[in-house]
Amino acid sequence: MGLDIAFWVLAVVGIAAALMVVSLRDVFRAALSLVLCFLTVAGIYITLSADFLAAVQVLIYVGGISVLILLAIMLTREVQQGSPSNKLRIPAFVVAIIFLGVMAFSLINTPWQVSTVPPIEPTTAALAGKLMSTGGFILPVEIAALLLLAAILGAIVLVREK
Amino acid sequence: MSVGLEHYLILSAILFSIGLYGALSKRNAIVILMCIEIMLNAVNIAMVGFSRYIVPSLLTGQVFVIFIMAVAAAEAAVGLAIIIAIYRSRETIESTKVDLMKW
Numbered sequence: 603m604g605l606d607i608a609f610w611v612l613a614v615v616g617i618a619a620a621l622m623v624v625s626l627r628d629v630f631r632a633a634l635s636l637v638l639c640f641l642t643v644a645g646i647y648i649t650l651s652a653d654f655l656a657a658v659q660v661l662i663y664v665g666g667i668s669v670l671i672l673l674a675i676m677l678t679r680e681v682q683q684g685s686p687s688n689k690l691r692i693p694a695f696v697v698a699i700i701f702l703g704v705m706a707f708s709l710i711n712t713p714w715q716v717s718t719v720p721p722i723e724p725t726t727a728a729l730a731g732k733l734m735s736t737g738g739f740i741l742p743v744e745i746a747a748l749l750l751l752a753a754i755l756g757a758i759v760l761v762r763e764k
Numbered sequence: 765m766s767v768g769l770e771h772y773l774i775l776s777a778i779l780f781s782i783g784l785y786g787a788l789s790k791r792n793a794i795v796i797l798m799c800i801e802i803m804l805n806a807v808n809i810a811m812v813g814f815s816r817y818i819v820p821s822l823l824t825g826q827v828f829v830i831f832i833m834a835v836a837a838a839e840a841a842v843g844l845a846i847i848i849a850i851y852r853s854r855e856t857i858e859s860t861k862v863d864l865m866k867w
Contacts, residue, residue, distance in 0.1 A: 620782040620802050624790070652816070662833055678848065690788060698784045
């Protein structure tokens, strides 16, 4: 019961924050409401008993990516101009509504095979076993490390003063 | 009616639609990148929901979410670096005015 109330509060706040991201004129305030949206997604992970992912969400998105976005907004002085829409605003709205309708229809009408097994809690040790043990995802972990290194080097090369 | 898998999937679809609308209709390149982040978060909610309700003992969805987060962090870093480089050379980040390679 408490979990239901938590889900509804988090869902309403998250959707409102996402709507503010696309509707606010001030880019800086839009970025701040994006931080709120990330935080509510972390709360949604907790209601799904994914405690490790909630911590990672707060660390990476709320702590890392949002600071990066705020810094980029400060470095590009476009705050005065706001975030206007281009001339595809109405078609984009129609496309998004049609997509939402089709997705909601197919999601509600699919007979999901919901399992009644209780979820694993806490998930950290189980996730580490999944990622690192034999038969796990150790090769994708190595590739992700390489991808992050390439991204760091690429970002440094792109923003370096000539 | 208690909260189930469908609720999480509908929430994910709503967040994805909001991000899709923003990514298609905004001019500021940073706002477009923010909307793409919203879409990635929506997909992550669907992944964790499937993992929790369909295969609760396997955790495969949560492993996928970890990899999506790694790729999203790399994408945000490189994307914002490209935006700052474009702003240095062209003094604007409006996506309709960055048309050097437009035919």
